[in-house]
Amino acid sequence: MAAPFAFAIPAHDRKLIPDGRFSGTMSWVMAIMLFLTLLAAAAAISLGNAANQGSDTLASEATVQLLxxxxxxxxxxxxxxxxxxxxxxxxxxxxxxxxxxxxxxxxxxxxxxxxxxxxxxxxxxxxxxxxxxxxxxxxxxxxxxxxxxxSVRIDSHASWMEPFVSLMQTLFLLALSVMLLLLLATAATVVLSVRGALNTHRTTIEIMHMMGSTDIQAARLFQRRVALDALFGGMVGLLAAILVLWLLGSRFSALEPGLLADAGMPLYGWLLLVVIPVGVAALAMLTARWTVLSALKKII
Amino acid sequence: MQSVAEFDNVGLRYGTGSETLTDISFTLFPGSFYFLTGPSGAGKTSLLKLLYLSLRPSRGAIRMFGHDTVTMTRDRLPGFRRRIGVVFQDFRLVPHLTAFDNIALPLRIAGITEKDLQGPVSEMLSWIGLSERAEARPAMLSGGEQQRVAIARAVIGRPEILVADEPTGNVDPEMAVRLLQLFAALNRLGTTVVVATHDIHLLQEIEGAQMMRLEKGRLSDPTGSLKHPPRPLILKN
Structure with a gap:
């Protein structure tokens, strides 16, 4: 199976580090990681939004009861x-x-x-x-x-909604932590994958090295492949995440207006979801570059 | 005259073992032709590795093209390696690249465009008699053919010094002479050539070539020329 976006890599570089020996499952692993990261990010954004909206609204509202x-x-x-x-x-x-x-x-x-x-x-x-x-x-x-x-009594909404807002804030922090852990796991996946690829292609890299290839030239072969794999994985993950979020959204909208009514995704949230795969591709590229450069430092 | 390579009391030790090379001192001059001989295990390959900057010595000083390469930072080494052509004893061809791509590799590393490298690589393939096998991978080539590709790859970039480790070990005598003629032609263009070989007959093919003999990690200088510029070479046709 040809690696995704292979056309974006010059033919001779593709020959040096053949796709089949490197990317293969990598792009699909990235797709799964990105899908989970985007779901965690969507949860964090929605919960953060709900907590903010809830606390803003509730803080200014009160109910007067006449008994x-x-x-x-x-x-x-x-x-x-x-x-x-x-x-x-x-x-x-x-x-x-x-x-x-x-x-x-x-x-x-x-x-x-x-x-x-x-x-x-x-x-x-x-x-x-x-x-x-x-x-x-x-x-x-x-x-x-x-x-x-x-017989009049006045109750601030903030007092009885505070536990809910607090729960939302805790869930927001949890979702944010899960997202960060997934990003770390993605970076670790890239490191392992690049190390594996470096081992597979050690002979090629050593030969290039002896012919005057710089570390940057060698790193470029890997980082470009990893970035494209991550970008492909990001696109697949994003599409899957959008589908799941759309399904969840339709389920939420069927609920009676209530506590979860504010847990919607704001526009900036959707934009952020589109930006995350690009950011992850950049993170993967930098991680690959760092991994290769660190490994090459060990040979003269 | 600025030397191409200058070794001064160089010693090489792998790990904590005894010295593989001891007190090696010599100077290689531009446009000279050297044969490096000696029995197996004498340290020929180790000496060549020091020459093509694959190893750093345990002690002593090495100057390549007038620069101290022992204390040189890593990022400066690639520029020097591009001035050195290497024929490895085990060829070290990239197994998944075709003969054409293996020969083109140094040019691509040097940043030559695809358009500009087509002509020289095709010409080189023709010269080594492998035009028909340009798309063959190393596994599809015989030992001799692989060696010719390895030599073509080493010389395609017109290096200032060519270092060859047993370059004629796997080819028939006729091809061995042809390959030496290629080295001699490069030498006439100013390339310093160092050939490590067991084949004593090759020494007679190039008149004026200097001989360096290694025994048990120590260098002897039978022609007495290693410290002094050799006389201009007269190459046999």
Whole structure:
């Protein structure tokens, strides 16, 4: 089987280091490594994005609960509190949650009973501040709302979503570590492969050496082949990764909006995925060059 | 006259063993022809390896083309190696290259373009009588044919010094004389030639050639010319 992109190497250099003895499985190993690296990178980017978006959004949001047992009083208080919030400095948006929607939230636990008028559900108001409010700000807002209703309670989203954001950040670091380990493993694969190829072609290299070939000339024979193998592997890995990510994306989009809704891939993420195979090809090339030059230093 | 090679009290030891070469001192002058003789194991190949910069000596000084090559940094050696043509005893042809590509190798290493090397390589193949076998790999060539390819490869770059280790060992007497004539022709163009050989008859083929004799790692100088420029060569036809 001819090595991928063989046309990019001058014919006489191809003859010196025949493809069949070197690249063969190398490009497919690179494809697998790149596929896994890209999946890890995609996970890291998506989770990082989710953690950032989640923490940014959550830090500025709070929910106001009105717990008055009387439904009519609760509805009136909800309206008055919403009005008061809209006039409060630093509040960007106020969303009154209809009672039907509140009941829908408890439906998974209570079933049809959730719609029973005898079961009191708190009146909810979502508040978004123009900047993340401090604890003191929230306390101040709560005190001013108490003038309308003594049963009012205000909860910052950040407090109950913090474990989720923390989990996302941990998973992000884990995915990033996996990606870095895979890059290291890819470099190690290149070193082993080049050392093997150097052993196979030691006689050729020694003969060239005796004829005045420089170390750089010898290294070039290997580094170019490795870079092209890595580039081919990168392209195959990228296509496979895009396919898998597209399938996963379609599964995620079928989910109800919720905690994972933010775990999408931003545009810069897709661009980064395209850049990674090129970066890995460059890394592989430099690793091959370093390996050959280090080995050749041992002969005079 | 600047020497091509100058050895001064050179010693060579492999690992911790005894010295393979001891107190070797000689000077090779441009345009001279030398035969290196001696029994097997005398150190001829080791001496040639020092000459073609494949080894560094354990002691002593070596100057090639006026430069100290013992302390020279690695990155400067390739430039000197390109000025030296080598015919290895075991030919050392690249097994997966054709005869044409093996001969073209030094030119490609030197950066000669494909267009410019076609003519000289074809001409060389014709001269060694292997035009028809240009695309044959070494495994498809006889021992004598491989040796001719090895010699062609050594001389294609018009080296300033040609070092040949038993170059006629695998060819018939007629071809041996033809090869020596090629060396003599190169020598007439100014190339210094050093031929290691067992074949005492070859010594008579080139008049004026100097003889270096190695015995047990020590060099004797029967013609007394190794320290002094030899007289101009008169080559037999």
């Amino acid at each position: 008055d047992p009387d439904p009519a009083a609760r509805a009136a208080q909800q309206k008055a509190v919403a009005e008061l919030l809209r006039r409060t400095q630093g509040v960007e948006a106020v969303t009154v949650i209809p009672e039907a929607q509140s009941r829908k939230l408890i439906e998974p636990w209570l079933g049809e009973a959730a719609n029973d008028a005898d079961i009191p559900v708190p009146a909810l108001i979502d508040v978004r501040f123009d900047s993340p409010p401090t604890v003191a700000t929230l306390r101040q807002v709560q005190q001013s709302l108490r003038r309308v209703s003594q």
